[in-house]
Amino acid sequence: MRNLRRFFSRWQNWLGLVLVLFFVFVAVLAPIISPDDPKSPGPFRRNPDFRITDRIPKPPELAPPLGTLPGNLDVFHALVWGTRDALLFGLQVTISTAIFGILFGVVAAYVGGWLNSLMMRVVDAFLAFPPIAGVVLINQLWMSVIINAGGMLYQGEWFTEPDQSASVVFWLLDWVNPLLLTLILFSWMPYARIINILVTTLKETEFVQAARALGASPARLIFRHLIPNSISPAFVLAARDVGGMVILQATFTFIGLGGASTWGAMLVNGRDWVIGPGGGIFRYWWVFIPATLALMIFGIGWNLLGDGIAELFDPYDRKS
Incomplete structure (x- = not known):
């Protein structure tokens, strides 16, 4: 309870929480904030006055409020629906990664011996790739x-x-x-390694030995005693990974290695206009600044939240 009060007493934790909740709010209410076009659903919506020869980005006005990308694509609509895509992608990757890594690390530590060493060498091999x-x-x-x-x-x-x-x-x-x-x-290895270290120590504690002596099955020991008492660092990693995975997806989309990131595709679409005609770097600022800021703020929010969760679960901070 004391750590929870300390968590909410720091402005960095509040900022991270507010930013994350803001993106969740936008993702959930995307159909209300920027209604989709039933004739052409998707994150990229063309304005009704689109002409095939209209390739120059239009500046922000009443509609669309953040201007358009080349091809008369609504920047505001893409940002809103890109938030939903980014949040779903980040959560899917992070949750799947965390579950697999935790189970791999726990099983390796519980079995122990040469099999644990072999499984950790597999982790090292994936880390090196x-x-x-x-x-x-x-x-x-x-x-x-x-x-x-x-x-x-x-x-x-x-x-x-x-x-x-x-x-x-x-x-x-x-x-x-x-x-x-x-x-x-290629992202589950940190979860496996940190959980493996904790469970290797935890399985020798008295309460785990007592549960084993009372006839607890391996599955009960793992899911009832080992995972719940060693999972807190995984929450810290997961909070930071959500933002990192979204930024990675946008990066791979930008360099042409797939990923279908809406925010990354916005940067691809507008990269020829970063330096506009005449060399003005901010003349067409709306083609790259909104998507760039969205990625930066999304990553900062999840990182700040991860730092706050780390403080929340820190046993040394709890004693101070």
Whole structure:
């Protein structure tokens, strides 16, 4: 209770909490804040007065309030719906990563011995692999699998028409995000390592030994005693990872390695206008500053919240 009061007594923690809640609020109320176009749903909406020859970004006005990107795309609408996409992506990657990493680390520590050493060497191997190389590799493998799967489904007479096979391929492309899978594959290791260290010590404590002596099953020991008493550092990592994953997604989208980040796509769409005609760097500021600020504030909010959670669970700070 004392640590909770200390958490709310620091303005940095309040700022992080307010920023995170603001993005959650915008994501939940996106259909109300900026209603979607039923004829053309998605984060990018063209203004009604769009003309095919209209490629110059328009400055902010009453509608649209933040101007347009090249092609007359509404910046405000993309920011609002991009918030929902970013929050969902960050939470999906972080939750999946945390669950897998925690279970991997707990099982390795509980079993112990040579198997624990082997599993931790697997963690080291994944830590040594460059994530950007993993993104390129998984993207190429995934596209190869999709293309081959479409051919096998048709040639193997699963479907009698090419259109039916193509519909399955398009469904896979829509519902399976290779970047999400890649980030999960190369981001679970910190959770596994820190939980493994804590559980290795925790399993030798008296209350765990007493539970084992009373006949508690391995599953009960893991889920009832070991994970609940060692999971607090994972909350700290997870809070910081949400913002980091969204920034990584936008980065990979910007450099052309996939990811479908709305905010990253906004930067791609407007990068030719960062320095406008005549060399004015801020002449078309609305094509890059709103998306850049959204990414920065999103990351700062989650990092500040992670720092606050770290203080909340810090046993040394609790004793001070």
